[in-house]
Amino acid sequence: xxxxxxxxxxxxxxxxxxxxxxxxxxxxxxxxxxxxxxxxxxxxxxxxxxxxxxxxxxxxxxxxxxxxxxxxxxxxxxxxxxxxxxxxxxxxxxxxxxxxxxxxxxxxxxxxxxxxxxxxxxxxxxxxxxxxxxxxxxxxxxxxxxxxxxxxxxxxxxxxxxxxxxxxxxxxxxxxxxxxxxxxxxxxxxxxxxxxxxxxxxxxxxxxxxxxxxxxxxxxxxxxxxxxxxxxxxxxxxxx
Amino acid sequence: xxxxxxxxxxxxxxxxxxxxxxxxxxxxxxxxxxxxxxxxxxxxxxxxxxxxxxxxxxxxxxxxxxxxxxxxxxxxxxxxxxxxxxxxxxxxxxxxxxxxxxxxxxxxxxxxxxxxxxxxxxxxxxxxxxxxxxxxxxxxxxxxxxxxxxxxxxxxxxxxxxxxxxxxxxxxxxx
Numbered sequence: 001x002x003x004x005x006x007x008x009x010x011x012x013x014x015x016x017x018x019x020x021x022x023x024x025x026x027x028x029x030x031x032x033x034x035x036x037x038x039x040x041x042x043x044x045x046x047x048x049x050x051x052x053x054x055x056x057x058x059x060x061x062x063x064x065x066x067x068x069x070x071x072x073x074x075x076x077x078x079x080x081x082x083x084x085x086x087x088x089x090x091x092x093x094x095x096x097x098x099x100x101x102x103x104x105x106x107x108x109x110x111x112x113x114x115x116x117x118x119x120x121x122x123x124x125x126x127x128x129x130x131x132x133x134x135x136x137x138x139x140x141x142x143x144x145x146x147x148x149x150x151x152x153x154x155x156x157x158x159x160x161x162x163x164x165x166x167x168x169x170x171x172x173x174x175x176x177x178x179x180x181x182x183x184x185x186x187x188x189x190x191x192x193x194x195x196x197x198x199x200x201x202x203x204x205x206x207x208x209x210x211x212x213x214x215x216x217x218x219x220x221x222x223x224x225x226x227x228x229x230x231x232x233x234x235x236x237x238x239x240x
Numbered sequence: 241x242x243x244x245x246x247x248x249x250x251x252x253x254x255x256x257x258x259x260x261x262x263x264x265x266x267x268x269x270x271x272x273x274x275x276x277x278x279x280x281x282x283x284x285x286x287x288x289x290x291x292x293x294x295x296x297x298x299x300x301x302x303x304x305x306x307x308x309x310x311x312x313x314x315x316x317x318x319x320x321x322x323x324x325x326x327x328x329x330x331x332x333x334x335x336x337x338x339x340x341x342x343x344x345x346x347x348x349x350x351x352x353x354x355x356x357x358x359x360x361x362x363x364x365x366x367x368x369x370x371x372x373x374x375x376x377x378x379x380x381x382x383x384x385x386x387x388x389x390x391x392x393x394x395x396x397x398x399x400x401x402x403x404x405x406x407x408x409x410x411x412x413x414x415x
Contacts, residue, residue, distance in 0.1 A: 118309060
């Protein structure tokens with residue numbers, strides 16, 4: 001009687017989990033060779049999958065113009081014209097063109113760009129960038145001026161000299177309305193570089209692809225694997 | 241079959257109720273990291289230009305280009321501190337590394353921005369890097385044990401350990 005019940009459940013559950021065995025084994029093998037297969041640098045182009053991951057900007061692009069170049073923020077990404085230069089940005093503060101470079105301020109960081117748009121370096125609190133930056137601009141001598149929560153700074157970003165003042169006049173960087181072609185271009189890029197194949201496979205393997213419930217489903221499947229293994233061994237032993 | 245489906249759904253629901261805590265955020269401000277490393281008196285940062293030859297080697301280590309032309313580091317002539325970033329899964333992990341005499345003295349995860357893989361912040365993991373040196377191919381002289389569920393963060397920290405040692409060696413060779 002016991003044997004028949006266990007055999008029945010073994011067969012039924014076996015059918016359920018066979019597909020998962022194949023899925024987990026194949027995705028596991030592929031993920032083991034993720035770097036060789038360049039899965040971490042190849043982006044998904046399927047619209048339905050990008051929609052599933054909600055790879056769409058949550059807010060309208062915000063742009064600052066300087067010498068016919070555009071610095072634009074789309075969600076947490078910052079672009080120089082249509083080239084992405086920073087991720088994880090909360091608030092783009094502005095841009096200043098100075099000494100053959102652009103100084104782009106966001107959050108508590110300043111990115112220095114060459115005129116061609118190559119990142120020279122990224123400066124943060126450890127290099128003296130003040131907390132609570134509010135605005136970036138330049139004075140009549142083309143010095144960079146920063147307005148922060150605690151005062152004003154005249155900055156030499158090469159020597160990292162930060163001279164503090166109570167008040168400084170400046171031509172402050174302000175937003176402009178970005179052109180439609182640039183907006184379209186940036187939004188296409190935003191989606192096109194938003195999701196790697198590795199991430200999809202990892203999420204498929206761990207179950208996270210179906211949000212919070214997925215990992216528990218995979219946990220349960222793993223428990224069923226154990227059940228099937230034990231009942232299989234038990235039935236073999238019983239018939240011996 | 242319908243009954244089994246119901247059992248499975250109920251079990252998933254029960255499991256979903258279990259508490260989960262994620263630990264992303266700033267563990268140690270980069271400025272405080274430097275204060276600690278240099279006993280409250282960090283030196284002025286120095287510039288390291290990433291020229292073509294250096295860029296190629298860095299690409300071999302990270303698996304992608306370092307997207308900047310120069311880096312700053314802190315050097316008091318006994319040790320060097322590096323604040324480097326590498327993406328784990330989606331977002332960069334900011335890591336402070338201290339090097340001296342071609343070895344890693346310390347590794348600290350300063351800012352972790354993702355919701356998974358944060359276990360790399362614990363000393364049981366970062367202590368594996370202590371006294372690590374570079375061997376052929378700019379690899380570490382030891383295998384860094386992974387953490388289940390944090391593979392990408394482990395890979396990111398391992399790459400940064402290799403990068404810090406490589407940059408340390410490069411600065412030594414320039415002298």
